Amino acid sequence: MGQGVLDVDDNSFESEILKADKPALVDFWAPWCGPCKAIAPVMKELEEAYGDSIVFARCNVDNSPNTPTQYSIRAIPTLILFQDGKVVDQIVGAVPKSHLEGLVKKAL
Amino acid sequence: MPKDLYDVAIIGCGPGGLQAAIHSASKKAKVIVFGKPRNSSLYKAHIANFCCSEKLISGKEMLEAGRKQAESFDAVFLEEDIIETKNENKLFSLFTESGETFTSRTLILSMGVARKKLRVKGEKRLVGRGVSYCVDCDANFYRGLDVAVVGNESAATTGAITLLSYAKTVYLICRKLMITDTLYEQLRNSQVKVIQGTWVKEIIGTNDVERVLLKNGETLKVNGIFVELGAKGALELAANLGAIFDAETVSFIETNRKQETNIPGLYAAGDITGQPWQIAKAVGEGCVAGIEAAEYAKKLADS
Numbered sequence: 001m002g003q004g005v006l007d008v009d010d011n012s013f014e015s016e017i018l019k020a021d022k023p024a025l026v027d028f029w030a031p032w033c034g035p036c037k038a039i040a041p042v043m044k045e046l047e048e049a050y051g052d053s054i055v056f057a058r059c060n061v062d063n064s065p066n067t068p069t070q071y072s073i074r075a076i077p078t079l080i081l082f083q084d085g086k087v088v089d090q091i092v093g094a095v096p097k098s099h100l101e102g103l104v105k106k107a108l
Numbered sequence: 109m110p111k112d113l114y115d116v117a118i119i120g121c122g123p124g125g126l127q128a129a130i131h132s133a134s135k136k137a138k139v140i141v142f143g144k145p146r147n148s149s150l151y152k153a154h155i156a157n158f159c160c161s162e163k164l165i166s167g168k169e170m171l172e173a174g175r176k177q178a179e180s181f182d183a184v185f186l187e188e189d190i191i192e193t194k195n196e197n198k199l200f201s202l203f204t205e206s207g208e209t210f211t212s213r214t215l216i217l218s219m220g221v222a223r224k225k226l227r228v229k230g231e232k233r234l235v236g237r238g239v240s241y242c243v244d245c246d247a248n249f250y251r252g253l254d255v256a257v258v259g260n261e262s263a264a265t266t267g268a269i270t271l272l273s274y275a276k277t278v279y280l281i282c283r284k285l286m287i288t289d290t291l292y293e294q295l296r297n298s299q300v301k302v303i304q305g306t307w308v309k310e311i312i313g314t315n316d317v318e319r320v321l322l323k324n325g326e327t328l329k330v331n332g333i334f335v336e337l338g339a340k341g342a343l344e345l346a347a348n349l350g351a352i353f354d355a356e357t358v359s360f361i362e363t364n365r366k367q368e369t370n371i372p373g374l375y376a377a378g379d380i381t382g383q384p385w386q387i388a389k390a391v392g393e394g395c396v397a398g399i400e401a402a403e404y405a406k407k408l409a410d411s
C-alpha cells in the first residue's frame with residue numbers, strides 16, 4: 001500500500017509477476033506514449049487503495065521487448081491482470097478509472 | 109530567444125480559443141491561434157441558448173465574427189493543425205502540419221472534443237490486436253508488416269508518413285484529404301499508398317486483424333489499421349506535456365478556477381476540460397484562461 005507502482009522488466013517479470021503470491025496488474029507503457037502518461041496517475045491511485053492485495057506494476061516496452069511479444073501486445077497502454085502466472089483479463093487504451101477498478105475488484 | 113516568441117499560443121479556434129485570444133490580445137499580449145474553423149463543434153450548429161441573443165445564431169457566423177474581433181486586437185491566426193508539442197526551458201514549442209515551429213511563453217489548449225472511433229464492424233473486438241488509435245504509441249509493434257491508416261486530416265496523414273519508417277507497406281484510406289498544401293506535397297512524394305474516395309466498411313480477423321474491407325468493395329490485406337480521425341487531440345498533445353487528466357474518464361484536462369493545469373504556463377478551456385459542452389462554458393473558461401495566460405507571460409518576460 002502506497003509503495004508506488006513497481007517497475008518490472010524482461011528479467012524480473014517471472015519472479016515479480018508470474019510467481020507473485022498475489023494477483024498482479026501490469027501496465028505496459030512507453031515514455032513516448034501520451035495515453036500511457038494519462039493513465040499513470042490512475043494506476044497510482046489504485047495502488048494506494050488496493051496495493052495490499054494486488055501487485056501494481058509497469059513494464060516499459062521500449063526496454064523490455066520480450067515480455068510484450070510473449071503476450072502479443074500491439075498497442076499501448078495495455079493493462080493485463082495476472083493470477084497464478086496466467087492472464088485473467090486485459091484492457092487496451094486509456095480507460096476510465098471505474099473500468100480499471102472493476103478489473104482490480106475481480107481479482108480481490 | 110527565438111525571434112518570433114509569442115506570449116500566448118492557443119490551439120483551437122472554437123469559442124473557447126477565440127475568447128481566450130480576445131482577452132489575452134486585448135491585454136497587449138502577442139497572441140497566435142491555430143486551428144480550422146470548420147473543425148469546431150460550433151461550425152454546423154445553430155445556437156438558441158447563448159445569453160443575450162434571442163435570435164437563432166449560426167455557429168459559422170459566430171466563429172467568423174470572433175476571429176475578426178480577436179484580429180482587431182492584433183491576434184494572429186494560422187489555419188493549421190498542431191501535430192506535436194514540447195515544453196523546454198519554460199517555453200512551449202508547437203509544430204504545425206506544414207512543418208513550421210512556433211514558440212510561446214504560455215499555451216492554451218482549446219481543441220474541443222472529437223470523435224475518435226470509426227464505429228465499424230470488427231473494430232471494437234480487435235482493439236489491441238491490430239486496431240490502434242495512436243501511431244506514435246504503437247508504430248513500433250508493426251515493424252516489417254503491412255498497415256493501413258484511416259482518416260482525412262493531419263493526424264492520419266502525418267501518421268501514415270511516420271509509419272513508413274516502421275512498416276513494409278502503408279496505405280492511407282481517406283474520403284477526401286483536408287490538409288495543407290505543404291503536407292500534401294510531402295505525402296505525394298512519399299511511399300504511402302493513398303486510397304482516396306472511399307472508407308472502411310469492416311475490419312476482419314479471427315484473433316488479429318487480417319483484412320480491411322472498403323466501401324468500394326476492395327479488400328486490403330493488412331496486419332494493422334490505425335484509426336486517426338481529425339487532428340491530434342488532448343491525449344496526444346497534452347499528456348506528453350505532463351498535463352493531468354480527470355481520473356474518472358481519462359479524457360478531459362484537469363484545471364483549477366484560473367484554468368491552470370498542473371504545468372506552469374499551460375491552460376485549458378472549453379469542451380476539452382469536460383462537460384457541459386456549451387458555448388457559454390467555453391467562452392467563460394476562455395476568458396479566464398486568456399487573462400491568466402497574458403499575465404503569466406508578462407511576469408515571465410519581466411523576470
Ligand SMILES: Cc1cc2nc3c(=O)[nH]c(=O)nc-3n(C[C@H](O)[C@H](O)[C@H](O)COP(=O)(O)OP(=O)(O)OC[C@H]3O[C@@H](n4cnc5c(N)ncnc54)[C@H](O)[C@@H]3O)c2cc1C
Pocket residue numbers: 119120121122123124125142143144145146147148149150151152153154155156157158188189190191218219220221339340341345377378379380384385386387388390
Ligand atoms: C450539432 C451541435 C449543436 C450544438 N448546439 C449547441 C447549443 O445550442 N448551445 C451551446 O451552448 N452549445 C452547443 N453545441 C456545443 C458547442 O458547439 C461546443 O460546446 C463549443 O463549440 C466548444 O468550444 P471549444 O472552443 O471548446 O471547441 P470547438 O468549438 O470544438 O473548437 C475546437 C477547435 O480546435 C481545433 N483543433 C483541434 N485539434 C487541433 C489541433 N491538433 N491543432 C490545431 N487545432 C486543433 C479545431 O480546428 C477547432 O477550431 C453544439 C454542438 C454541436 C456539434
